[in-house]
Amino acid sequence: MLTTEASPLNPLPILYSFRRCPYAMRARLALRVAGQAVEHREIELKNKPIEMLQASPKGTVPVLVLADATVLEQSLEIMRWALGRNDPDGWLGDDEASRQDASGLIAQNDGEFKFHLDRYKYPHRYGLPDGAAHRELARGFLQQLEARLAHGGFLSGPRFGLADAAIAPFVRQFAHTDKTWFAQQDWPVLARWLADFEMSAAFITAMEKHPVWPGVARDTAPAAR
Ligand SMILES: N[C@@H](CCC(=O)N[C@@H](CS)C(=O)NCC(=O)O)C(=O)O
Known part of the structure; x- marks a missing residue:
């Protein structure tokens, strides 16, 4: 400490x-x-x-x-x-390659995914009738997360790290926009990762x-x- x-x-x-x-x-x-x-x-x-x-x-x-x-x-x-x-x-990662990988994923989260998240969650602020189109456009990023988690355990390697902490609050916001819909999608590992994050002492x-x-x-x- x-x-x-x-x-x-x-x-x-x-x-x-x-x-x-x-x-x-x-x-x-x-x-x-x-x-x-x-x-x-x-x-x-x-x-x-x-x-x-x-x-x-x-x-x-x-x-x-x-x-x-x-x-x-x-x-x-x-x-x-x-x-x-x-x-x-060890959140910052062991080597330059894993640090760059985490930074790239966080940039996608903060850029394209956040763009769609805002429009899915608050369509009226953007003059949209509803957020359905942006929910679909966000799907690719979430599927990428699912594949990474299924492959490596966490988003940028075998341990929870910077990418997980930086991205989980946004996935949480997305999931909470329509919990029933989120739970029906084919991303079981992502759903488990999010549930574990929300139950973690760090998050609480x-x-x-x-x-x-x-x-x-x-x-x-x-x-x-
Ligand atoms: N790029 C900034 C973005 C921070 C941000 O946009 N925070 C929002 C709240 S989630 C905010 O303070 N918005 C100003 C406002 O709503 O007046 C960061 O990573 O810290």
Whole structure:
């Protein structure tokens, strides 16, 4: 385990997070496996704290602010930073080829699969009558995952690693959009992998609830009359 004790000279990194965000989930998973304690600041997407926007004006979660004021504002950057400090379960992979393989798969997830996932889950936001066409277009990626899992045990090798942690929150979101439909598809190994992930201690801990962080600025403001 890393040193996780905070002190005035060694404050914890600050994590701005939103519980249901899959990008924030994967950052929390990596921080947890790395044993990296953080000051967790739960936010509301509709009411982002000024302190977060000052650190990262683009306004997405997760954001990690390090003690030296370095700002990590991409979930994968946060994962790699935490695992680069401490990777007890070997999530980063043993060699360059497996690291590149994992990165390629994550890029497909974050690109094409996420594109279809958003349109499947929220068709009205995209002016679509329903999400059925995009559910079909996402199928190829999920079948690729099924084949990888059936062949290698996990998405990018014999152990649960970066690719699994980075992709599972998105597959979960897809599966939860219509659980009955998902369960009827021919991807039994994928369904098992997802169920195992959702039952894992890592995921359960990463999904613990936190009260919304009130914000230092608002905390110190005089109460409204
Ligand atoms: N590329 C970013 C994407 C993060 C992202 O899009 N997060 C969403 C929530 S899941 C967000 O904060 N959206 C801003 C908003 O809804 O206002 C990352 O990997 O961290």
